Amino acid sequence: MISVQSLRKRYGEKVVVEDVNLDFPAGKLTSLIGPNGAGKTTLLMMMGRLLARSSGEVRLEGEDIAVLRPADFARRIATLRQSPDFNLRLTVDELVAYGRFPYSRGFLTAEDHAAIEQALAFVEIDHLRRAYIDELSGGQRQMAFLAMTIAQQTDCLLLDEPLNNLDMKHAVGIMRALRRLCDEQGRTVILVVHDINFAANYSDHIVAMKGGRVFRAAPVAQVVTSACLRELYGLDFEVSARPDGYFCNYFKPMGICK
Amino acid sequence: MTARTWLTQPAALMLFAALCCASVLIGATPIGPGALASANEDVWRIVLSSRLPRLAALVLTGAGLAICGVILQQIVRNRFVEPATTGGLDAAKMGMLIALTSMPQLGNLPRMFAALVFCLASSLLFVTAIRRLRLRNAVLVPVIGLMYGSVLNALAEFYAYQNNIMQSMQGWMLGDFSRVVQGNYEVIWIILPIVVASYLFAHRFTIVGMGADMATSLGLSYPAMVTFGLMLVAATIASTIITVGAIPFVGLIIPNLVSLYHGDNLARTLPLIALGGASFLLVCDIAGRLVIQPFEMPIGLTTGLLGGIMFLVLIWRKSR
Numbered sequence: 001m002i003s004v005q006s007l008r009k010r011y012g013e014k015v016v017v018e019d020v021n022l023d024f025p026a027g028k029l030t031s032l033i034g035p036n037g038a039g040k041t042t043l044l045m046m047m048g049r050l051l052a053r054s055s056g057e058v059r060l061e062g063e064d065i066a067v068l069r070p071a072d073f074a075r076r077i078a079t080l081r082q083s084p085d086f087n088l089r090l091t092v093d094e095l096v097a098y099g100r101f102p103y104s105r106g107f108l109t110a111e112d113h114a115a116i117e118q119a120l121a122f123v124e125i126d127h128l129r130r131a132y133i134d135e136l137s138g139g140q141r142q143m144a145f146l147a148m149t150i151a152q153q154t155d156c157l158l159l160d161e162p163l164n165n166l167d168m169k170h171a172v173g174i175m176r177a178l179r180r181l182c183d184e185q186g187r188t189v190i191l192v193v194h195d196i197n198f199a200a201n202y203s204d205h206i207v208a209m210k211g212g213r214v215f216r217a218a219p220v221a222q223v224v225t226s227a228c229l230r231e232l233y234g235l236d237f238e239v240s241a242r243p244d245g246y247f248c249n250y251f252k253p254m255g256i257c258k
Numbered sequence: 259m260t261a262r263t264w265l266t267q268p269a270a271l272m273l274f275a276a277l278c279c280a281s282v283l284i285g286a287t288p289i290g291p292g293a294l295a296s297a298n299e300d301v302w303r304i305v306l307s308s309r310l311p312r313l314a315a316l317v318l319t320g321a322g323l324a325i326c327g328v329i330l331q332q333i334v335r336n337r338f339v340e341p342a343t344t345g346g347l348d349a350a351k352m353g354m355l356i357a358l359t360s361m362p363q364l365g366n367l368p369r370m371f372a373a374l375v376f377c378l379a380s381s382l383l384f385v386t387a388i389r390r391l392r393l394r395n396a397v398l399v400p401v402i403g404l405m406y407g408s409v410l411n412a413l414a415e416f417y418a419y420q421n422n423i424m425q426s427m428q429g430w431m432l433g434d435f436s437r438v439v440q441g442n443y444e445v446i447w448i449i450l451p452i453v454v455a456s457y458l459f460a461h462r463f464t465i466v467g468m469g470a471d472m473a474t475s476l477g478l479s480y481p482a483m484v485t486f487g488l489m490l491v492a493a494t495i496a497s498t499i500i501t502v503g504a505i506p507f508v509g510l511i512i513p514n515l516v517s518l519y520h521g522d523n524l525a526r527t528l529p530l531i532a533l534g535g536a537s538f539l540l541v542c543d544i545a546g547r548l549v550i551q552p553f554e555m556p557i558g559l560t561t562g563l564l565g566g567i568m569f570l571v572l573i574w575r576k577s578r
Binding site: 048049050070071072073074075078079080081085086087088089090091094098099101102105106132152 | 335337460461462464465467468469471472474475476477478479517521522523525526
């Protein structure tokens, strides 16, 4: 389990993340939601050791992540930033193979090859394995990066806006894959997501942030309510909880819009 | 590994071998293949004291410079950088100059060390500055590098002018292999372990090219790897500038050409880059020896000319 205690990030006078205390349930999918500038990405990057924290602690199974060696850390937590500015010409299978670096340090074993195959099959991009990354569509690219992160076989995956700029089909594909990672392999997935409907329908747990602080952290049913979302985003919501999932209408909520 | 790499590598190796033979046989005293077999003492003296050292220097320099280019390209994450477009070459020149004037009694090794230290310091400064600037335009990076190099060069020239060594500096700065003979070029063998090291670390250098965040997420100590890469580059530049002078553009063209056909997975492409760099220098050197026979054109001119044109084509292709 990954937990955060009195975590804070400030740049000079400006406080971006303030006094965040959270426990992320293991083996569950947690979405970080909230308006722009709420500190979601900053929080995620501090948890992935990609950003230095100003104070506070991030603990993995009770152990401060700052003391872990880089290679050990990379076998336990994998981080994928949003649309990485990637300009190397690698084929998809080469990219995914680099996900095995924390284990193989470059020289692949049979076990590594199995993990690569499994990751490619998991996100259903076997057929693209020989294609160069720079020749793929945005959605396929994102799938390839996700496969690389999956091949890293960490207990915990941190993803920053994996749905950014994707069409509906690819967005659903990514969210389904993440859901299956939790359900079938028991991995902990924590992601920043802007589409409230994806967050509501695919998460177990939601952390809503606002102004650098945790606004609400609870199971989906307690966060996805019209009252809570209205206060979070300053926008009217019409939330219908159906047997097959949630539908949050903020485009033109019925009875609220004049 | 794609089928294509398997097909082209033997061809590249054969071309390389042919160029090596040509390099040994061509020169002010042409040597026929028969003369080698005849065990003529004069012929063998030429081959052993001049032609073979020259061949070794060409191959090591070519491979080393091409690898330097690709390592720098991974670190800066820009396709247009190489030691000549990041100020590294000019800084090494300055270091050598200062060592030469302040401690003229010292030999090649201390001079090389001075060049290495200057080149490393300057590259660290450049890489840090470029990272801070966060340039959106890829072409701006080498332009800034060239400006930075020119400033360093101007300082070096001013220093040389004050110490009255302008002319000799210009002489030994233009890359030239005709000075390479047994006994004065051996420093360049330092490139061999550098090439081996860069191959062993090829995976890591590819990861460096993915950027600091992705490298960290994959468990690589990014700052340590960047520093190590810059040290390899500085050592290569320093050893070549001491023995054969400045040779621009090899590190730029070869990695870009290889990337075009074989991608950027250095674990796979690094041997091709090394081979390509060596072959390119051999071609330039043979051409330089043939054009105005029995005299020689310095290789700095041929590579500068060919490389400059290809650099422009690459930039033009990119910005189109």
